[in-house]
Amino acid sequence: MSSILTNNGAMVALQTLKSINNDLSKTQSQISTGKNIASAKDNASVWAISKVMESDVKGFQGISDSLALGQSTLAVAAGAAESVTDLLTDIKGKIVAAQESNVDREKIQTDIEALTSQIDSIVGAAQFNGLNLVKGTEDVDILSSMDRAANGNVSASHITINRQDLSTTVGTYGSDGDLSDRGAESSATVITGPRTADIEVTYAASENYTVSIGDKSVTVDAVDDDDVTESALAAAINNLGIEGVSARIDGNTLKVESMLDFDDVQIEVSHSGGGAITVDGSSSATVNQRAETITFNQAAKVNDGDSFRVTYGGNNYDYIAGKGETMEDVARGLKIAIDSAGLESVSTKVTQNDTGEWELNIANHGSGDVTDLAFDGKEGGTASGGLFGLKSLDVTTEFGAENALGTIETLINNSIDAAAEFGSAQGRIETQTDFVSNLTDSLKSGIGAMVDADMEEASARLQALQVQQQLGVQSLSIANQAPQTILSLFR
Structure with missing residues (x-):
């Protein structure tokens, strides 16, 4: 139809x-x-996923900017630390030259002070956009990633950069808590005279007596006169030429004396025949070093602001630890504090004993014994700078030049550690930058596969x-x- x-x-x-x-x-x-899917009406679920991923891409682009800023800041800090290391090495060369007695130490001191001023200038100027990584102890967090969980929650990740304080600040001693158990002095009295060992001899004619000091030995044949034999034994010990070690006769006792500040002296004795010989009542003995020691508790943790004090001769010598430091750093810091005072009557040395504990050794060259050696500690201080003691270097005297050599070694190691820390952080940031760049490309590719x-x-x-x-x-x-x-x- x-x-x-x-x-x-x-x-x-x-x-x-x-x-x-x-x-x-x-x-x-x-x-x-x-685009195949340009709006939600084209495919709502795919469009929603693509928009979330596009927001992540935007986020990672911001992270790339943050990493670039952090990388630039680290480059400035690393350059400063390396420059400081070079200048400290130059200062060491000056200090080594000052060890000679026939040099103009005043001119060398002027050069050292000029180099020190240059270091101050570098540390003060080593900032990028106002952030200085070579001053202060607070950590710096650099945004490094954005993590999306399966439930959609987003959290930020950071790369933490430890500041490396290369300032010369003394620090502020704390007033909280009690850290006196972190170290112990061997004795409160630091003697000015020698340490001794007594050799007792029962002489028998025609017999011989051997005394070994370290790796050197002397043997004396006894004669009928005990005094002559004893004098001969003392003279033979002195003729060994052991620096800081001598022998003298005190009544009927032969005394071996050591003026060695930081070395023990091992003594062994023996004889043949019917006589007898002992050292401090035995066949062997140790004459301890003259220096008294402060032994630090190696198991104890050192926190930022922990303050440590050595009292000696009525004066306090302080070191305030920074973040990440150890008992070795504390021992060396206290040594620098004492050395910086310029006391010609005091020698110091940092050593490690057989059990791995760090020790600060203090020797007395004054006119009398010092009876107030003590150790104490508090919490809550402001850390000393990594180059604490630099401005106190004084090579105008022979004693000052000797102390300065030990101090500069510690400061060089501190600056090297700082440069190494920055270098490690630079490597981490470069790796993360490459990863974020590759990840951003992968996200863009994934979005394109869904909606293009x-x-x-x-x-x-x-x-x-x-x-x-x-x-x-x-x-x-x-x-x-x-x-x-x-x-x-x-x-």
Whole structure:
């Protein structure tokens, strides 16, 4: 049946043309935007995922900027630490030259002070955007990553940079807690005279007596006169030429005396025949070093601001530890504090005993025994600078030049440690920068795989749809002409 009211063919053709036009519109949108999913209506779930990932990409781009800033700041700090190390090495050369007695120590001291001023200038200027990593002890956190958990929660990660204080500040002694158990002095009295060992001899004529001191030995044959034999034994010991060790006769006792500050003296005795010989009542004895020791508790943890004090001769000598320091640093810091006072009557040395504990040795060259050697400690101070003691170097005297040599070694090691720490941190940041860059590229690639249009496919589809559109228009035109045929029935 034909009808002029309902044109089924035209309706079919129209619906087909609308579908073709809709597909053509989508294809043209893909080609113009380059995206297969340009909005939530195209595919809500994929679009939502892509937007989250795009926000992550933006975040990692910000992280890249943060890492670049941190890398620049570290480069300045590392350069400063290396320059300070070079200048300290130059100062060491001056100090070594000052060990000679026939040099102009005043001029050498002037050079050292000039180099010290240059170090101060470098440390003060080593900042980037106001952040100085070679002054102070507070850690610096550099944003390094953004971590997204499975539940969608996001947290930031950081690379922590430990500041390396290369200032010359003395620090502030704390007032909290009690750290006196972190160290113990061997004796409260530091003697000025020698340490001794008594050799007792029962002489028998025609017998011989041997005394060994360290790796040197002397043997004396006894004669009928005990005094002559004893004098001969004392003279033989003195002729060994052991620096700081001598023998003398006190009544009926042969005394071996040691003026060695930091070395023990081992003595062994023996005899042949019917006589007898002992040293301090035995066949062997040790003459201890003259110096008294402060032994530090190696198992104890050292915290930032822990303050340690040595009292000697009525004066206090302080060192305040910084973050990450050990008992070795404390021992060396207290040595520098004492050496910096310029006391020509005091010699110091840091050693490690057989059990691994660090010791500060203090020897007395004054006119009388010092009876107030003591150790104490408190919490809550402000740390001494890593170059604490640098400004106190004084090579104008022979004694000062000797002390300065030990101090400069410690300061050089501190600056080397600082430069090494910065170098390690630079490596971490470079590695993280490369990772963030690769990760950002991977995220962009993943987003593209989800939402980008396949341009080859879109181009082919566009041409096909354009042909379909033309055919649909023609089909609709033909369908619209169908009612015209009904007119022929009325002619």
